[in-house]
Amino acid sequence: PYEVLVIGQGPAGAAASIYTARKGFRTGLVGERFGGQVLDTMAIENFISVPHTEGPKFAAALEQHVGEYEIDVIKNQGATALVPATTEGGLHTVTFGEDAALKARSVIIATGAKWRLMGVPGEEEYRNKGVTFCPHCDGPLFKGKRIAVIGGGNSGVEAAIDLAGIVDHVTVIEFMDEMRADGVLQDKLRSMSNVDVILGAQTTEVVGDGTQVTSLKYKVRATGELKELPLSGIFVQIGLLPTTDWLRDSGVELAARGEIAVNGRGETNVPGVFAAGDCSTIPYKQIVVAQGSGASAALSAFDYLIRTKQA
Ligand code: FAD
DSSP, X not given: OEEEEEXXXXXXXXXXXXXXXXTTOOEEXXXXXXXXXXXXXXXXXXXXXXXXXXXXXXXXXHHHHHHTSOEEEEOSOOEEEEEOOSSTTOOEEEEETTTEEEEEEEEEEOOOEEEOOOOOTTTTTTBTTTEESOHHHHGGGGTTSEEEEEOOSHXXXXXXXXHXXXXXXXXXXXXXXXXXXXXXXXXXXXXXXXXXEEOSEEEEEEEESSSSEXXXXXXXXXXXXXXXXXXXXXXXXXXXEESOGGGTTSOOOBOGGGOBOOOTTOBOSSTTEEEOGGGBSOSSOOHHHHXXXXXXXXXXXXXXXXXXXXX
């Protein structure tokens, strides 16, 4: 059995595994896709100390760094269930598919998240060519341009306020007849001169010229009328879905929206089981944050292992 088994090979999992390997623990790192969400982006300009890199390059660097340590890397495997130890200091079991399983004294869950998509034609084709999900990451790419933010919840309205300070003009598009964001955020948004809000609108198509987004089509839900908005960027903010459905029957506590509930040390409600990054309640979903929380979870696993007798 492993002393530490890390599930998920994104930034959080890679950081966690390096930290526990550096403590001399026998560490396994299992995942579906080495690199995680960073594989879906090009420019990364907010990983501090690296002014500019690209997603695939960043993922390769993560893998290379992990490779410098004695970490047992198992790729292309999706965990399907976690069965926590029944006694303190006992072994936790993580299963893969029907009959494969790995055992470990401690488990760090770093299975990340996925952005909820609009599901309209053109969205996939123009991903990273105008369609984006991360205002903190891609806002500066649209300086001086017209953009739309899809979604009038807290994340959409926060994104619109953030982007209004960078881009030329922002249109917020909300499906319902009112925005769900907190009142103070809505007030702040409406006080900005370069923002419009369109309520009761359903996006129907992302239109582009083959290389870049040029407009967004939407339907006015009340009348069925179709309209088109010329723009360069579309920030989709209709939810981030944590990859935690596989933990449903594990006894690991999930918070609202399915994130794994952790404290500031990355501890879950189950002794010896930790979580980090976008799958957890750690606020702000960013690479540096995911890596920092992966390091915290790993150090907490270290504390747990040195204080717990193996059952
Ligand atoms: P993830 O990166 O989601 O990695 C989780 C990994 O776990 C994945 O490989 C997944 O396949 C795997 N996994 C899932 N379920 C299982 C399972 N059951 N068993 C095994 N493995 C599993 N952040 C920035 O700081 N700067 C940026 O410029 C930036 N740009 C972004 C652009 C895009 C398009 C996107 C989508 C995100 C961007 N982000 C950016 C956010 C950043 O990528 C995430 O915050 C970060 O990757 C989270 O790391 P993580 O390790 O928690 O999760």
